[in-house]
Amino acid sequence: MAGTLVVCEHLAGKFSDITFEMLDLANSLGTGEINALTFGSMAENAGELGIANKVISASCSNDFNPETYSAATVAAIESTSPDLILIASTSMGYDLANPVAASLDLPLVAYCTGIQNNGEDFVCTSSLYGGKMNVSSKVSGPVVAMVLSGTHDADSGRREGAPSMSEIAAPATDGKIRFKRLIEPEPGDVDITQSEILIAVGRGIGSKDDIEVAEELAELLNADIACSRPLVDAGWMEKSRQVGKSGFKVKPKLYITLGISGAPEHIEGMKDSATIIAINSDENAPIFDVAHYGVVEDLFEVCEELIEELE
Ligand SMILES: Cc1cc2nc3c(=O)[nH]c(=O)nc-3n(C[C@H](O)[C@H](O)[C@H](O)COP(=O)(O)OP(=O)(O)OC[C@H]3O[C@@H](n4cnc5c(N)ncnc54)[C@H](O)[C@@H]3O)c2cc1C
Numbered sequence: 001m002a003g004t005l006v007v008c009e010h011l012a013g014k015f016s017d018i019t020f021e022m023l024d025l026a027n028s029l030g031t032g033e034i035n036a037l038t039f040g041s042m043a044e045n046a047g048e049l050g051i052a053n054k055v056i057s058a059s060c061s062n063d064f065n066p067e068t069y070s071a072a073t074v075a076a077i078e079s080t081s082p083d084l085i086l087i088a089s090t091s092m093g094y095d096l097a098n099p100v101a102a103s104l105d106l107p108l109v110a111y112c113t114g115i116q117n118n119g120e121d122f123v124c125t126s127s128l129y130g131g132k133m134n135v136s137s138k139v140s141g142p143v144v145a146m147v148l149s150g151t152h153d154a155d156s157g158r159r160e161g162a163p164s165m166s167e168i169a170a171p172a173t174d175g176k177i178r179f180k181r182l183i184e185p186e187p188g189d190v191d192i193t194q195s196e197i198l199i200a201v202g203r204g205i206g207s208k209d210d211i212e213v214a215e216e217l218a219e220l221l222n223a224d225i226a227c228s229r230p231l232v233d234a235g236w237m238e239k240s241r242q243v244g245k246s247g248f249k250v251k252p253k254l255y256i257t258l259g260i261s262g263a264p265e266h267i268e269g270m271k272d273s274a275t276i277i278a279i280n281s282d283e284n285a286p287i288f289d290v291a292h293y294g295v296v297e298d299l300f301e302v303c304e305e306l307i308e309e310l311e
Pocket residue numbers: 091130201202203204205227228229230242243244245246247248258259260261262263264265266269279280281282285297298299300
């Protein structure tokens with residue numbers, strides 16, 4: 001095996017957790033040398049990437065630009081010939097993995113939750129349809145695999161060290177895409193990242209009016225209300241309450257979900273909560289895979305009983 005290239009993702013001057021998750025995965029695979037590709041001045045933090053044997057620094061802006069970053073990734077693949085290229089399954093990763101795989105004519109496996117190295121080939125498991133279906137793909141390297149956040153241990157991938165360093169120039173692009181500015185989410189009425197107890201409402205609540213049940217329970221528990229993305233998309237709740245990949249990452253002492261299925265994009269934002277209690281009428285809902293306690297019941301019946309008890 002000719003090694004792995006981990007394409008490091010960063011935001012606002014810090015490596016994202018998914019970078020360390022991918023390093024943890026690369027380390028578990030035994031594919032040989034691990035090279036980490038960083039962009040702009042992020043190479044200055046190479047000491048955090050101790051699992052990597054070598055850090056390849058692309059000289060370009062720190063601001064994500066799919067054209068420049070994919071051209072640099074292609075150059076790094078051409079110079080290191082890895083068998084496996086790991087790219088984050090994130091908004092930035094989607095813009096990067098596709099042009100990279102297309103320009104080198106490599107297979108691309110998306111939504112990976114796990115990868116096994118069989119010596120001759122890789123077996124990649126992809127989580128599809130919001131976690132309802134797992135698909136295994138057997139592919140021979142070189143292959144581009146997009147890794148879902150929350151599927152590997154970022155803490156194990158975070159290791160101090162002194163990988164060797166090299167630099168590549170990001171090839172010139174025609175500059176069709178330009179970075180303008182990073183838009184931070186508007187701070188809302190409540191900062192859910194600071195809440196000790198969160199009651200997270202999902203599509204299972206059924207209607208905007210029924211959110212009242214969760215609010216009643218929240219008041220009794222001195223909790224704040226959070227939600228999954230469909231409620232924000234439907235205009236039922238403010239974006240400042242959304243937990244997940246495109247929302248906020250939260251770590252409360254207690255996270256109670258009401259009618260949330262547990263799609264990887266939601267789990268990414270709440271999996272580190274100290275205690276998770278899931279209430280869902282479908283016993284096969286993936287949320288039960290991360291919950292410490294689960295109730296397979298109609299959420300309205302459970303809320304009613306809880307409210308009665310607490311009162
Ligand atoms: C790029 C990208 C980014 C995304 N970012 C986010 C994000 O930041 N946050 C996020 O949450 N999602 C995000 N998503 C969407 C995500 O994939 C899921 O679609 C979403 O999380 C599903 O929300 P849900 O669990 O509320 O709804 P559903 O998946 O529809 O689940 C509803 C659940 O309610 C249960 N239910 C129904 N009625 C009842 C009842 N009466 N009692 C009990 N249980 C009941 C059902 O069994 C079901 O499991 C993103 C998707 C993409 C592609």
